Amino acid sequence: MSETIPTVAGDGSIVAGLYRVGDPVEDTSAPAGPIDKKWTTRKFDAHLVNPANRRKLSVIIVGTGLAGGAAAATLGEAGYHVKSFCYQDSPRRAHSIAAQGGINAAKNYKEDGDSTYRLFYDTVKGGDYRARETNVYRLAEVSANIIDQCVAQGVPFAREYGGLLDNRSFGGVQVSRTFYARGQTGQQLLIGAYQALERQVAAGTVTAYTRHEMLELIVVDGRARGIIARDMVTGEIETHLADVVVLASGGYGNVFFLSTNAMGSNVTATWRAHRKGAYFANPCYTQIHPTCIPVSGDHQSKLTLMSESLRNDGRIWVPKRAEDCEKDPRQIPEEDRDYYLERIYPSFGNLVPRDIASRQAKNVCDEGRGVGPKVGDFRRGVYLDFTDALQRMSAEAVAEKYGNLLDMYQRITGDNPYEVPMRIYPAVHYTMGGLWVDYDLQSNLPGLFVAGEANFSDHGANRLGASALMQGLADGYFVLPNTIRDYLSHAPYPTVSPDHPEVVAARAAVQERVDTLLAINGDRTVDSFHKELGHIMWEYCGMERSEEGLRKGIELIRGLRAEFWRNVRVLGAADTLNQSLEKAGRVADFLELGELMCIDALHRRESCGGHFRAESQTDDGEAKRDDANFRYVAAWEFGGSPDGGDTGTPVLHKEDLVYDAIALKERSYK
């Protein structure tokens, strides 16, 4: 398997003053042969492990969302000794729980022309041809098994009167392949995985470590062999060793401070692994969702998503003149309103794709025509107006279709959307980037597997709706149990003693970091740094990027990071529950990740997926992808010393993307 990927830097010269180019990287674990036979071949070629030997083999899994929870349950069922970690008080709380819409599967229950190939095709196209074909095909292939498994566990999917499963069309695709459980699909799928996991806890195959946070990866002789974790209740720094480590720790959208992620969602597990040698792929690929409830003030701690379906019947506008922005929207006459999406994109209107709707909303607000309360210098909101729909359909019909969403809006904002136009603004929702993995979901560090949102592999530069849940469960239930089995068939690996120098060094590094954070005792709170980082990221590494802006962002982040280590104030002790200390460690890692995101965005001089690069647009101002120069995965190697505070100069390893089964096409919405 792919255990010997070269990590030598190319000719050593620094590009753009920011990074070096190393040798290309490639996935060597996908078997040869036609794309629809690869997974069958790989499963067959994967070696078996004698059931009697499995209980002697141990697996650490960090994260208990759909990917981590499903993997822990399945590997436990197989008889391996599994240690499962989460920072929450129960595995059931992982942020997969918040996914609303649904889960795609190529069941073709509607007989509307769906197939494995079509789901594969839609996912690759939706990712704007920046995802790896082999992985996506497998995702589509196992999608049908996911539904079977979830139904057997008792997941209460929506059903028709005949008792069969209902499907809907979602995210702009033309087939109905999305399975759902009202607006709580993520919750129901996660509870299914959680119950399967707790069943294995009772069976003695899985040990659950809740309120534990992974703070370091242990690498011995080039292999991932364990983690250092902090017990968040007692503060104890613990060493956990195993034959294989799985990171299923979610995405890093909270680098923007405000996002739809949970408060605790963080990059620390994957970032610590990156510092120990794991490549971080496409870090700049983030998804920004256009229909979130806007920020109401500086106190705001998180953003809430409303379903995009609102754009089917709502009309989006801002005042034509900045001086009207403070007025009651109902007093602004029709001729003074700018329905800017309908104006710029007459054929798609309010239904343009997420990235375009998001970018144009930011543009009109940056022009000073935003609405709602001023936050900082700007009003960050645009109207989503249901007046026409209410006249056309009646209030009852609108309530029938959108009642839950409108109630949620009213609860959060205090405004009645049946009387006053709603306000929306884009927000960070999902990160497509993550640790680089091969077809086996193994990183370039042998023994380190990465699943779900934490890896980079399936969504390219933009993720389709209802495919995050699919990927998490595909990785956890069906992919990892097969590929990890193959890795473990070569075990046991030499026993690692807790006194091994690498283990001792990892523990010491964690202890030193905790001590340092508590000793700085500066003037600024952790949150104030986090908020400032979020502003920088949103401004310079958000929906629209330019070389000038990104360079400024990098400079600001470097300055902020230096100040953080000089001036942060973390109160309390190390040996107790200390939420400021937890946050400080996470923000410290975000401050390093943010810089790499900007460098990645800067080097990718093309507009693709959810990202608009100012230097890469068509004559009429639309996104221009550059397949000739950027049809690759950017896998970044950490450039600094693993222990020091310096991030050094990252090294870029390119993985060329090959499209054999699908022809490249351009997107156009005009």
Next chain:
Amino acid sequence: MNLTLNIWRQDGPETAGRMVTYQLADVSGDMSFLEMLDVLNESLVAKGDEPIAFDSDCREGICGMCGLMISGKAHGPVRTTTCQLHMREFRDGDTISIEPWRAEAFPVIKDLVVDRSSFDRIIQSGGFISANTGSAPEAHSVPVEKRKADRAFEAAACIGCGACVAACPNASAMLFMGAKVTHLGELPQGQPERYARVVKMVAQHDHEGFGGCTNTGACADACPKEIPLDVINTLNRDLLGALRQGR
């Protein structure tokens, strides 16, 4: 608005706690209750006081991590999760008391943070359907009557926050239990383990130190997900069925 906050502070599981009074000025009605506490914490850190520990994660009412007794009511005056409660529900000059969930089976870890791992152990005892990965039949091989599917879904909406326990004068977890027993027991897939499940879960519930149910209905009143009280009837009926079978 300006508020007086009486907040439970407790340094650790073994130490005695106390109510501490804080004044907080310029609270906006648009803040969520937890954002109000964030603002208080920022001001405490600025003064050199350790911030108040409280649990929250998704802050959109679905993960079940947050939960506070607010002036004596679980999740406060409106039927929602603490994270979805907004300050516009309060008035200038209000005094608000803020305490952790109070139940023997939810020991305090620090300040407003409690240990709800007893809920996980109840699920471990039987709150699942045994279906190993890979063993599932085709999803459409077993149709489910829509009425039963809807009832299962309604019960499955439980987020495991513990408000039912906190609101109950007996600190009983019967609504939480009933929700799981109903969710799994309504579905054909849940039938083989239906009676064994309820017996094991009830035994674990009692072992954890939750109190008995006296049908006050306080649990269902406090439930942010509106789990109906009659899931407890379903649980009792299944328990009776199990006892009749000699389990």
